[in-house]
Amino acid sequence: MYIPKYFKVTSMDEIEKFIQKHSFGTLVTTKQGxxxxxxxxxxxxxxxxxxxxxxxxxxxxxxxxxxxxxxSEEVLVMYQGPHAYISSSWYNHENVPxxxxxxxxxxxxxxxLSKEELIEALSKMLYxxxxxxxxxxxxxxxxxxxxxxELKGITGFKIKVQEVQAxxxxxxxxxxxxxxxxxSKLYEENDPNARQLADTMIKSWKHAD
Numbered sequence: 466m467y468i469p470k471y472f473k474v475t476s477m478d479e480i481e482k483f484i485q486k487h488s489f490g491t492l493v494t495t496k497q498g499x500x501x502x503x504x505x506x507x508x509x510x511x512x513x514x515x516x517x518x519x520x521x522x523x524x525x526x527x528x529x530x531x532x533x534x535x536x537s538e539e540v541l542v543m544y545q546g547p548h549a550y551i552s553s554s555w556y557n558h559e560n561v562p563x564x565x566x567x568x569x570x571x572x573x574x575x576x577x578l579s580k581e582e583l584i585e586a587l588s589k590m591l592y593x594x595x596x597x598x599x600x601x602x603x604x605x606x607x608x609x610x611x612x613x614x615e616l617k618g619i620t621g622f623k624i625k626v627q628e629v630q631a632x633x634x635x636x637x638x639x640x641x642x643x644x645x646x647x648x649s650k651l652y653e654e655n656d657p658n659a660r661q662l663a664d665t666m667i668k669s670w671k672h673a674d
Contacts, residue, residue, distance in 0.1 A: 466570045466630045471638045474631035477518075483569055483631070484509045484544055492522070493541040494533040494575075503530050507542060507624075508590045518626035520571065521578070521586040523619045531620045534575040540624060542571040547661035551636065555650045556643050565634050565647075565662055572628040583621030635666045644670075 474480060484490075488509070493502045507522040520542060524531055534540070546567030553560045578586060588604040595601035604612070636644050644666070651663035 466568065466632060468630060468632040469638075472632045472634045474633050477629070480569055480629055480631050481509060481518075483546065483567065484571075487544050487546050487567075487569075489544075490520075490571075491543045492530070493543065494530055494537045496529070496533045496536075501530055501533070503528060506590065508586060508593065510589070520573070520624040520626065521589075521621070522623075523578075523583065523587065523621040526618050526620050528620075531577065531622060534577065534622060537575065539572050539627070540575045542573075542624065544569040544571075547658050547665055549651060549654065549656060549659035549662045551647060552650070555646050556639065557646070563634075565636055565666075567633045567635075567665065568631070570630040571624070571626055572630075573624040573626045575622050575624045578621035578623055580616065582623070583616065583619075586621055586623070633665075633669065635662075635669055 484507075488506050489504065490507050491502050491504050492507070493500055495501070503524055505522050505524060507520045509518060509520055511518055548564060548566035551563045551565050553562045584604070591602065591604050595603055636647050639647070648663045648666050651659040651666075654660070
């Protein structure tokens, strides 16, 4: 991913928070030279030694993409945060319009999980999305019959993270007056993404301070 210096993010703590919040990613591999993709939630965690990062996930057994893992030296996972069109009429000088966004690309090597590893991965993912609910649907609460049937229909995998690229394009290359005006105009847009982007820009200011 091309990342100008203004927008490059290198803090893994910040990137980890971003992925935890925007965990629905796009997994890209190649099959006979042609890119293929699957849109799925992925769970990010460190290994027991707190050294390496891994992404775990699963897809339908009938999805042919998991069969490309062995032939793919690298896979790509893309995450996207809020994004919105930025009108150049919002600047205090003549310029062209653009698009502000947040994106993270993860490169790594994928391998298939054993049944036991898959159960552990599914348990963690369920807890992440269900643990805070009033009546959480957790792994141990589901019937063995249902779980066994579902396990037969999916393939689990993990990706060892080898390279991380992150870009937060949040108008950092403009002066403070322009940035404040961009935020104000984004809040006026009839678009949830635009308002979320404005919230993100404000938070990034506070973090920088």
